[in-house]
Amino acid sequence: MLDRFKIALQHTLPKRWLTQLAGWGAERRGGWLTKLVIDGFVRFYKVDMQEAQRPELTAYRTFNEFFVRPLRDDARPIDTDPLRLVMPADGAVSQSGPIDGDQVFQAKGHHYSLEALLAGNDQMTQIFRDGSFVTTYLAPRDYHRVHMPCNGILREMIYVPGDLFSVNPLTAASIPNLFARNERVICLFDTDFGPMAQILVGATIVGSIETTWAGTVTPPREGVIKRWRYPAADDDGAVVLLKGQEMGRFKLGSTVVNLFSKDNVILGDHLHTRFVTRVGQYMAQGSEAVDYPLPGQSAVQ
Structure with a gap:
């Protein structure tokens, strides 16, 4: 029943408007509010910030800066086998x-x-x-x-x-x-x-x-x-x-x-x-x- 409700929402929600609103908000420099949102996101989704080049949450001025954060140079070794x-x-x-x-x-x-x-x-x-x-x-x-x-x-x-x-x-x-x-x-x-x-x-x-x-x-x-x-x-x-x-x-x-x-x-x-x-x-x-x-x-x- 819950899954059917979630799918029904996918068909009825104004997805384009919500996406535009989210994109606008994610680019805003909101000071303490931005930090609060990022902190809540990290806690809810259990994001491993120790992999990031800048692990401290105060380093990110916008949510998008946090979301596309670069990782440490050694965080993702690349398999170099040429085949x-x-x-x-x-x-x-x-x-x-x-x-x-x-x-x-x-x-x-x-x-x-x-x-x-x-x-x-x-x-x-x-x-x-x-x-x-x-x-x-x-x-x-x-x-x-x-x-x-x-x-x-x-x-x-x-x-x-x-x-x-x-x-x-x-x-x-x-x-x-x-x-x-x-x-x-x-x-x-x-x-x-x-x-x-x-x-x-x-x-x-x-x-x-x-x-x-x-x-x-x-x-x-x-x-x-x-x-x-x-x-x-x-x-x-x-x-x-x-x-x-x-x-x-x-x-x-x-x-x-x-x-x-x-x-x-x-x-x-x-x-x-x-x-x-x-x-x-x-x-x-x-x-x-x-x-x-x-x-x-x-x-x-």
């Missing part, structure tokens, strides 16, 4: 496995199509047909910067407007096509393991989605699909990111969906539903060796 891809985010595996044709598993009884997830982009849909995927859910207590699973060259970014349903496990199990309905930013990379998409999915109260190369992608929420294309590695303006480097962040929590093309990546057997993830941990094995050295860095910046 391994690593987890992009702290959180928990929602689902993972093979893509059945263009059908991606969401939760028991629910699938969604690549075509819907990728906003009808037929070329990109064909790239990932019969490939594999990993969906990582970031809870409010988690670190909310998103990192690269492997070295990559950004080729395309697409902003897709959409709903702002919550993306927690209950909602994922109850609302069909959730990740293909919500607002999202699709990032397509060339990698040594074939094409990879890293998709940042918005949700209720997610004030903004940002990338390291473009800054804030949303808001504003203008209701139209936007598309950016980027040059190859050797051309001016290329965006090259190394394994373990930050690529984006959420201001309030959400979900990351990774897509891999067929036969290029073998997902780890440990990626069961609710498996707790940390940036830099082993996620998958690539089928080919990289042809350039990995960075010497070993931690999140």
Whole structure:
């Protein structure tokens, strides 16, 4: 009964208005009030502030500064095996496995199509047909910067407007096509393991989605699909990111969906539903060796 009530609220609450209000409040410098909110959040969600570069709560002038706090340099060691891809985010595996044709598993009884997830982009849909995927859910207590699973060259970014349903496990199990309905930013990379998409999915109260190369992608929420294309590695303006480097962040929590093309990546057997993830941990094995050295860095910046 309680779960049904929670889902009913998802359909009736003014999610966009609540998200705009939360985003506005999270950017305000509220002095003692901001500290009170941050302190209550840390206590309620049991956030481990000892991992942060600045563990003292008084160091954060706004809630968003706290929410996207950087971690200590040694907090998230990056697996440097050149054949391994690593987890992009702290959180928990929602689902993972093979893509059945263009059908991606969401939760028991629910699938969604690549075509819907990728906003009808037929070329990109064909790239990932019969490939594999990993969906990582970031809870409010988690670190909310998103990192690269492997070295990559950004080729395309697409902003897709959409709903702002919550993306927690209950909602994922109850609302069909959730990740293909919500607002999202699709990032397509060339990698040594074939094409990879890293998709940042918005949700209720997610004030903004940002990338390291473009800054804030949303808001504003203008209701139209936007598309950016980027040059190859050797051309001016290329965006090259190394394994373990930050690529984006959420201001309030959400979900990351990774897509891999067929036969290029073998997902780890440990990626069961609710498996707790940390940036830099082993996620998958690539089928080919990289042809350039990995960075010497070993931690999140």
